[in-house]
Amino acid sequence: MASAAQAKYHIGFKPETIKLFELRNVSTCLQYLLPTLESLPPTFSLLDVGCGPGSITFDLARHFPRATIIGVDQSAEVIQRNRASVEVLAPGTRVEFRQGDLLRPESFLTPDEIGGFDVVHEHTTLICIPHNEPVLRQMKLLAKPRGGIVACRDGDTQSQVLWPPCPENAALQERIYRTNGLETQTGRQLIRKALEAGFRRDQITASASVLSTITAPERRAYAGSMLDILADENSEYRRAAARFGYTDEQVDVLRENMQRFIDAEDAWRLLICTEIICRLDDGERDAGS
Numbered sequence: 204m205a206s207a208a209q210a211k212y213h214i215g216f217k218p219e220t221i222k223l224f225e226l227r228n229v230s231t232c233l234q235y236l237l238p239t240l241e242s243l244p245p246t247f248s249l250l251d252v253g254c255g256p257g258s259i260t261f262d263l264a265r266h267f268p269r270a271t272i273i274g275v276d277q278s279a280e281v282i283q284r285n286r287a288s289v290e291v292l293a294p295g296t297r298v299e300f301r302q303g304d305l306l307r308p309e310s311f312l313t314p315d316e317i318g319g320f321d322v323v324h325e326h327t328t329l330i331c332i333p334h335n336e337p338v339l340r341q342m343k344l345l346a347k348p349r350g351g352i353v354a355c356r357d358g359d360t361q362s363q364v365l366w367p368p369c370p371e372n373a374a375l376q377e378r379i380y381r382t383n384g385l386e387t388q389t390g391r392q393l394i395r396k397a398l399e400a401g402f403r404r405d406q407i408t409a410s411a412s413v414l415s416t417i418t419a420p421e422r423r424a425y426a427g428s429m430l431d432i433l434a435d436e437n438s439e440y441r442r443a444a445a446r447f448g449y450t451d452e453q454v455d456v457l458r459e460n461m462q463r464f465i466d467a468e469d470a471w472r473l474l475i476c477t478e479i480i481c482r483l484d485d486g487e488r489d490a491g492s
């Protein structure tokens with residue numbers, strides 16, 4: 204079984220993908236969590252696991268400049284890039300970035316920090332981790348045992364619908380997820396995963412929202428990122444297509460679908476995103492672990 208540390212993030216960080224991620228911020232992705240964060244003392248601490256290019260992490264720091272916000276990612280490349288941008292994107296805040304595997308927290312946190320966060324947050328990280336059963340339990344252990352919060356928002360990949368339809372792209376994505384040990388139904392199972400991690404049902408608040416990609420810049424960001432990935436023969440998508448015996452013509456169809464999605468003024472992408480806020484109460488760890 205590939206551990207999270209061994210697994211390579213299958214999307215990668217091409218420039219167009221980073222542009223797509225830059226559309227993510229507190230307003231577009233964290234509406235479900237914002238009231239909870241606003242109710243905390245302004246000096247709260249938050250760990251953003253799998254922060255990637257950090258657009259959400261930076262925006263959290265700008266919203267809550269007195270809070271200690273730590274972004275962690277296994278990719279040294281994005282962490283280096285994020286560190287270099289702190290002074291420009293979140294000056295005067297208490298944001299920092301560390302490299303590490305969230306399943307091995309001792310590699311990036313001090314013993315005091317483990318179990319010391321007011322909030323442990325992930326945004327679309329769970330769906331990128333093969334065999335992700337241990338992730339929520341780990342996040343729970345990183346939060347304060349009394350009153351700590353674990354918050355997750357993940358796309359339910361299999362719920363994605365595109366107009367005009369692109370069944371060939373969906374089929375390849377499903378096969379890549381399956382062969383990499385990734386799930387395309389993580390979103391709909393968030394409550395189940397939280398229960399398995401030891402949260403009681405009454406500690407879990409769940410909600411959902413829809414990621415809607417409509418405008419020309421949004422369509423270009425999404426499909427442009429896919430075109431960038433499909434243009435690179437070394438990308439996980441192209442390597443997987445080669446392994447599955449795709450012909451050049453079949454790869455061309457994948458590209459044409461994405462180009463049509465950019466060009467068609469009636470194009471629309473919809474993806475269900477599920478959200479949970481799990482709040483630990485006093486003495487919970489003794490009862491729940």
Ligand SMILES: C[S@@+](CC[C@H](N)C(=O)[O-])C[C@H]1O[C@@H](n2cnc3c(N)ncnc32)[C@H](O)[C@@H]1O
Pocket residue numbers: 207208212224227252253254255256257258259275276277278281303304305306325326327328331332
């Ligand atoms: C889809 S990206 C999400 C990035 C960011 N949270 C956002 O929504 O913009 C998933 C991120 O999780 C990171 N990741 C995957 N497995 C990880 C692990 N075991 N430990 C730390 N980061 C991990 C990847 O490197 C990638 O940056």
